[in-house]
Amino acid sequence: MTTAQFHSPASLADAVALLSDLGARPLAGGTDLIVQMRAGRAAAPAIVDLKRIPGLSGVRRSAEGGFIIGAATPCTALKADAALAAAWPGVVEGANLIGSVQVRNRATLAGNLCNASPAADSVPALITAGARCKVVGPAGEREMAVADIPVGPGRTSLAPGEVVSEIVLPAQSASGADAYLRLTPRTEMDIAIVGAGAWIELAADGSCTAAQVALGAVAPTARLVEAAGAALVGTRLDEAALAALSAACQAAAEPIDDKRGSAAYRIAMAGVLARRAVLKAAERAAARKKA
């Protein structure tokens, strides 16, 4: 692990400058990066710690009533933010399934996103929430959908020197709610064999007015399944609609066989978990309507 330089810049501009030389890696929580460095799976000749840049840690409300989450905000801080946890329980529970409390006191949403593991626990719910992120780099700032960041296992669409500085969640709709579920052999300290995020919006009569469903660990990246959401809109989430949802998810799944699960199992579980995540989100949406 030959890391020659460690920097902890006090501004984003300094960080971007440092990150533009080849091989420099941003460090937020480090719970993926440091493991890969020690195992020799990631070369990091220079480390740029983002945690001393003011404004990058913490959750702020956006003008539209949504939430702006700094790139250096640890997952446990999301759970501690009551407003965020109430508005986006799915995003917060996804972030708080990563590793252990020790890991979640360090790991960040931006890090989980940019590590680009197909099984990243926080990404499916971010996608169904329509989250966006601010990217800062040598060419200045730009905004993009969270879904467009990961492009394959361990690969993102970020240009060299670019870093995600914020993740932005829209305001939650009056009768919408989200949920994230994952399938793991252990109750903690595990990696999703399959993950499923869902966002559901219900009309006064209980019928579904909008729905987003995304799957984790069944494709090179977390994946929004339009057909799954579409199968629910206009229905009362009855058995037929849920069956169509499951079928759509199974069709969208292109998993691999690996030490954690077989492709066949993942395809089957894609349907099962998506269904359960939808029902959990719907239950929360119904509860919000009444509250």
Place this chain on the structure above:
Amino acid sequence: MARVILPGAVANELFGGREEVEVPGRTLFAVVHALEVQGPGFEERAEGGGLAMAVDGVLAEDWSTPVGPDSEVLVVSRVAGG
């Protein structure tokens, strides 16, 4: 001559498959020595703790235990734990 009964694996490996052997000896020390002559390697295995011996149904760690002319010596393979 004491009658010695050997476990299958030891019989096959050291005594040409004979599971019962007659040997002279008034103590287990003598019996073990006599068994070594017929099956070289037996003494080392017994000393290493891999084999235990019972004289007339009683396990004896102490080889000074007397062995009568018509005694039965049962050789048992022993297992250490984890």
Place this chain on the structure above:
Amino acid sequence: MSRLHVTTTVNGDAQEFLCDPGATLLDVLRGPLGLTGSKEGCGSGDCGACTVTLDGAMVCSCLVLAAEAEGRRITTIEGMAEGGELHPLQQQFLKFGALQCGFCTPGVLVAAKALLDHNPDPTESEARYWLAGNLCRCTGYDKIIRAVMAAAAELRQDQSSKERSPA
């Protein structure tokens, strides 16, 4: 490769050390600082035996770069007892026999203290999920959880008695 000079606070004492940019906090605690109470069970954040607190939050010190310690407050197992007086958690672990080989115990104790600082009255399930990051292979966790719950009760009782009769 130039080494970094870091100043930090460990268990309330000011500490300085030189470290490679890639060195972990665990390497420094166990090496130059001679605090071998934090243990390396895996080096990948999967066992919790290296748990310390960093500015009050419990973390795996094998997944923190030593350079990140600059200006921060670190507590390790060696800082848990005050002088000769064991912390209630340490006492209850001994009373319940909540350790056998003891290798995971430092990490478990630091994590358990962080739990009770965060939640003085945890349910059994809350305690089990909080401690899920600390692997133990000897005890099957039963006596660890019972000792944590007993220490929590004792601390709550001390707290309430302190409130009733402030010193």
Place this chain on the structure above:
Amino acid sequence: MNAPTGKLANEDGYRVVGTRPVRLDGVDKVTGKAIYGGDFVAPGMLHGAILRSPHAHARIRSIDASAAAALPGVKAVVTGADMPDDAALKAADRTGDTMAIARHSMALDKALFDGHAVAAVAATSPEVAQAALALIRVDYEVLRPVLSIEAALAPDAPLLHPGHVTRGERPGKAEPSNVVGVTTHAKGDAAAGMAQADEVFEGTFSTPPIHQGYIEPHACVAQWNADGQAQIWASSQGQFMIRDQVGKILGVALANLRVVPLEIGGGFGGKTRVFLEPVAMLLSRKAGRPVRLAMTRGEVFRASGPAPGSRTVIRMGARRDGTITAVELDIVLTSGAFAHDESGPALLSATMPYTIENLAFTGRAVFMNMTTVHAYRAPAAPQAVFAVESAIDELAQRLGLDPLDMRIRNVARPGDPGFSGLPLGEVGFLEALEAAKAHPHWTAPLPKGQSRGVGAGAWGNYGGASTAEVSVADDGTVLVAEGNPDIGGSRAGMAMMAAETLGIDYEQVRVIVADTNSIGYSMQTGGSRTTFATGMAVIQACEKVIADMRHRAAMVWGVEDAEVDWRDGAAWCGSGENAGRSLTMKAIARRADQSGGPIAATGALMAQGYLPGVGVHICDLSVDEETGVTTITRYTAVQDVGKAIHPDYVEGQMQGGAVQGIGWALNEEYVWNAAGAMDNPGFLDYRMPVASDLPMIEPVMVEKPSPVHPFGVKGVGEAPIVPPLAAVANAVSRAIGKRMTHLPLSPVKVQAAAAEG
């Protein structure tokens, strides 16, 4: 050399034995002061590192370490050529164990598993050592690996050890093969017995290799001086074991090889042999300085001694009333790269709790291109008993019998002929089964969606050689030195047995684990022997001290020794003018110099008459049939413990063993890729149970005392891992109505089985 007699301090029961005092080494362990393998630092110590083969099976054509040796800071480089040659290792012991351990610790001409050590360096820092490894060039000729039992037994299988002939094979039948050895056991007439059965179950069971999972990686420091004297500081299950094995491998006289025991961070049998010590010694001799060698977690998985995988074919016949008429069992265990044949203990343990008329067992171990297996807590018993207890459960269901009643019907009782044919001693198999049946858990109504499984299992335990020394200080306090590393509170047990024998308080006794130059030989901590055998040696030494102190008191009072009684930590005069007077230990010890000199005695013996331990576990669980995820909801572990000296730590053995068994049943397994490299060498993808996976494990101690041990002790450490595989598998099988025969019962497998219906 006779076994100690040991008297009760008072007739109505024990004063110290059975209480729950705080352990003596407790404060060090809860404050982080205790020194484990990787914590020890010797002055001038170098840091070692090992280069390991990335290939599971390869010939080593050449090793060029010249660049590494030239790297500034590198002080020594060793390869297999630095180890003694085959002839010297064979001369050390004809069983071949020394050769196997030496060649596993450092390859000679062939790399036989992914992770096999091929070279090692010692340098002034870990970073320099790692840099040096990267400069070592090894020319491998990659060979086809053997990665399964089937592959090992295939007629065209590459032979891992061409010269090896199967041990225990009938003469003339043995020809070179990957079969390490074969063991058989027959009783009565299995075919006839099977014919009498009303119901016959036949099944094939398998378990993958799994790891003991101790959280402390192997670590040691070795110093081999120019005058031939050496010291090793290491965590292990036996400092005497290290001395024996390193002494045989390197040809060092035992008196020249002082091994100092450090605290051990879990072993479970996996630290009952050496891996690093011989290499650290070679590096130290070349460098002239102490060398620390430690494994990373990945190295522990790839290159230490996991438990063997198994394939068991079983046929079991039973009559309508549940009597088992015959069992035919054929078990094949993996041995890994070198010879470690656990088929003996597998056959011994398979049906140990039961007396069955007709048995026909065969056991074999096979070489495989995987790290050499080694003992894991009741070695090979869980694998064999998984098949037997599953078969019993299946037959009980088919015959409509209560599963515990069926086990009780076949239970082995004292006096029944055991495996060796010798009559069983005061075994507590029946008492444990009845205690399980009487326990509220067995008859508690099952919540909806849950199912209940039961499993029993025993382990033979062991006694063997132990030495302990007891001395009395001037103030009457007592010091015990013994030779068994304290993994689970055994120091406390020794202090309690000493205090009980001497009739004094526990707090007046201190116990240390001494190094190999400070105490007589003690067999290592393992085989569930320590409290039984080393306890006996401590008691014997205390009895000698009592006899000495009674003699001194007799001299003071001018009476015969026989006139002096020993009670409540004091000598009592029985006759003459001083009748009724007493002298405390303190009073006697203060004038020790005037009555013959220091008070000290040694207990050294071969502990005999050890009795097996048995466990009966009841497991409630729910299975989410859609996903295959299993959740343990209630677990009770019943065990005959003889007499619990320190109940906390006996319960701890029962709870820890049960949870290791649960992990074995549900999620733990070695996974390899096609090339034979381990795919999950870490605690993320090698899934051991975490705290949130489990309920409380309720321990139920059945105390049927051993008549041989002064305080009734039976070994307890290994029996608790034997029942859980079947207890969990039986519960899952009942939940989904399908016999689960291949561990682990991961969500993928259980979901597939449930979906088949």
